[in-house]
Structures are given as structure tokens and as C-alpha cells.
Amino acid sequence: MPTFLQRIPFLYHWSLVVVMALVVPLLTRKSDKPGEFYPFSNFPMYSRFEPQTYYVYVRDLKGGPVSVAALFGTSITNVKKVYDNKLTGQKKKAGPGIKKADLSNEDRSQAASETLQWLVSIAPKAAQPKVQALDGLELHQVDIEYRDSMISKKDVTVGNLPFPTPLLP
DSSP, X not given: OHHHHXXXXXXXXXXHHHIIIIIHHHHTTTSSSTTOOTTSOOOGGGTOOOSEEEEEEEEXXXXXXXXXXXXHSSOHHHHHHHHHHHHHHHHXXXXXXXXXXXXXHHHHHHHHHHHHHHHHHTSOGXXXXXXXXXXXXXXXXXXXXXXXXXXXXEEEEEEEEEOOOOOOO
16 A cells, blocks of 8 residues: 555645545535535635625614624624525526615615524524514624725615514413
């Protein structure tokens, strides 16, 4: 066996290339984040800086902040990725030539509602009573823009998910 390994230089490295290029994308193609498989993740956010971006956060319907990590067991960056994927789906439905920034409020609201439904569906069983104790969730999008040496922020509620109130006996 050692002679076989000596005849093929960098066998281990070429095996890793095959795994990263073929196997990982194939196995993760139907996941929420295709191609995302640590440590083989793609980080395009560091390739260039755009003059505008956004982030999201979650509140309850009374306006209080919701800790996504503590309550749902995921990070807020994952919520943004799911929301962004839902926006991409709305963009595809809208037709060619439409940018995500040009989507209507109804399209954004649909994407936000689907994202919040996903968030509730992944909550651990132990956290379900705490989630149901909330009256609902709302997703906020904060647009950040750099223009004329100034940074501006605009906070918009893009969608909500009210929870049904339990019937009292």
C-alpha cells in the first residue's frame, strides 16, 4: 500500500478537492443553505463591499426583542439567510429584470411570514411553551446605506406572524 500512495502524488489533497467540489454540494443541494457545510462554506461577503446592505431582527408583537439564539436555537444570521432565500424565490416569481430591492411590500411580507414560520418550526420542544407564550413574531429589516460620506439606516417591519390565542375552557 505505501508504494501505491507514493505513485500518486498528493492523493489526500486530491481526495479533498473531489469531496469539496462534488460530494458536499451534492449532499447539501436540498438543504436550506445549499453548499454550506462547515468548513467548506463559501464566504462571498468578504469579496467586496456594497454601498447598501441590510440586517434583520425579530420582535414580538408587543415590540419586545426576541432572542433568536436562546429561544429557537439558531443564529440571527441563519434567519437572514432563510429570509434572503425566500426573497430570491419571490424575485424569481416576479420575473426577469426584477431586483430584490424592487420587490413589493406584499412580496417582502410573504417572504418574512415564511421565514417566521420556519423559525417557529425549528424551535426546540423545550422552548415551545415560551414561543407560544408570545403573542406573535414580527421580522424587521434594517437597510443600511452609505452615500455622500454618510451612513443612513431605515428600520421597516417587513412581516409578522400572529399566534392564535388558545381557547379558554
